[in-house]
Amino acid sequence: DAKTTQPTSMDCAEGRAANLPCNHSTISGNEYVYWYRQIHSQGPQYIIHGLKNNETNEMASLIITEDRKSSTLILPHATLRDTAVYYCIVRVGGSLTQGGSEKLVFGKGTKLTVNP
Amino acid sequence: DTAVSQTPKYLVTQMGNDKSIKCEQNLGHDTMYWYKQDSKKFLKIMFSYNNKELIINETVPNRFSPKSPDKAHLNLHINSLELGDSAVYFCASSQYTSGRETQYFGPGTRLLVL
Numbered sequence: 001d002a003k004t005t006q007p008t009s010m011d012c013a014e015g016r017a018a019n020l021p022c023n024h025s026t027i028s029g030n031e032y033v034y035w036y037r038q039i040h041s042q043g044p045q046y047i048i049h050g051l052k053n054n055e056t057n058e059m060a061s062l063i064i065t066e067d068r069k070s071s072t073l074i075l076p077h078a079t080l081r082d083t084a085v086y087y088c089i090v091r092v093g094g095s096l097t098q099g100g101s102e103k104l105v106f107g108k109g110t111k112l113t114v115n116p
Numbered sequence: 117d118t119a120v121s122q123t124p125k126y127l128v129t130q131m132g133n134d135k136s137i138k139c140e141q142n143l144g145h146d147t148m149y150w151y152k153q154d155s156k157k158f159l160k161i162m163f164s165y166n167n168k169e170l171i172i173n174e175t176v177p178n179r180f181s182p183k184s185p186d187k188a189h190l191n192l193h194i195n196s197l198e199l200g201d202s203a204v205y206f207c208a209s210s211q212y213t214s215g216r217e218t219q220y221f222g223p224g225t226r227l228l229v230l
Contacts, residue, residue, distance in 0.1 A: 032216075043120070043206050043221030044159065085157070103149075103172055104219060106159040 003027070004088045009111040012082075018075040020110050022088030025069045032091055033064060034104070035073050037084040044087065044106075047073065078114045085109040119143050120222035122207050128228045129197055137192045137225045139207030147171075148190035149208040149219065150182060159206070165190055202229045 005023045012018040024033065034049040048055055048062045050071070055062045061074040075082055087109040120141045129135055141148060149172075150162040164172040168184040179195045194201060207222040 036219075038159075041224070043208070043224055044219075045221070046218045049216065049218070087159075103161040103164065103174070105161075108158075 003090050006088055006110045011113050012078045014116050018078040020073040020086050023070045024090050027068050027090050033071050034089045036087045039084040080114050083114045085111050120220050122222040122225050126226050133197050134195045139190045141209035145209040145211040147210045150192050151206040153204040197229045199229050
């Protein structure tokens with residue numbers, strides 16, 4: 001079972017920031033927060049991940065609360081092409097994990113619709 | 117350049133048939149996966165391989181047999197296809213480095229069993 005909870009759906013106006021929340025209240029100290037998205041009929045796409053610090057890349061920013069029990073994915077200037085299902089996933093990282101041994105557990109995600 | 121490719125993209129077949137789906141990655145990754153996405157859009161892992169060794173087998177019926185001839189390929193063979201096997205199957209690959217393991221997904225194979 002997924003260890004995260006997300007709103008089922010959200011809407012955002014084109015050009016505005018999209019803020020997607022995720023609760024992961026049972027997250028362990030060695031678990032990372034990953035975000036993927038799935039645009040209609042395509043394979044999931046990695047967006048960003050973090051452990052406890054806020055992270056930013058060319059696609060998005062990830063804000064993780066100090067207690068790490070929740071996080072927010074921010075798309076700073078949403079476009080129509082950002083319409084997708086966004087998945088928040090927690091998983092173990094670190095040297096104890098053999099490649100392939102930690103599976104991504106996808107929940108239902110948040111269906112983000114960017115409106116013109 | 118396609119990083120993770122799958123063939124075929126669409127597969128329509130009759131119940132009881134045997135079919136294969138092929139996956140190739142040109143990223144030099146050590147690990148490859150198969151996921152199944154059903155009609156309710158839940159995406160679930162089926163198998164993972166690391167350096168041609170099976171790592172995860174997620175209680176998938178033994179009609180499903182993955183085969184990894186080399187690190188760059190992970191094929192999925194399905195025997196005696198059933199109606200419930202209709203789904204989209206995604207292949208993925210990843211490379212574990214310093215606590216990070218980003219998975220790259222293929223475009224999916226849409227299987228319809230009639």
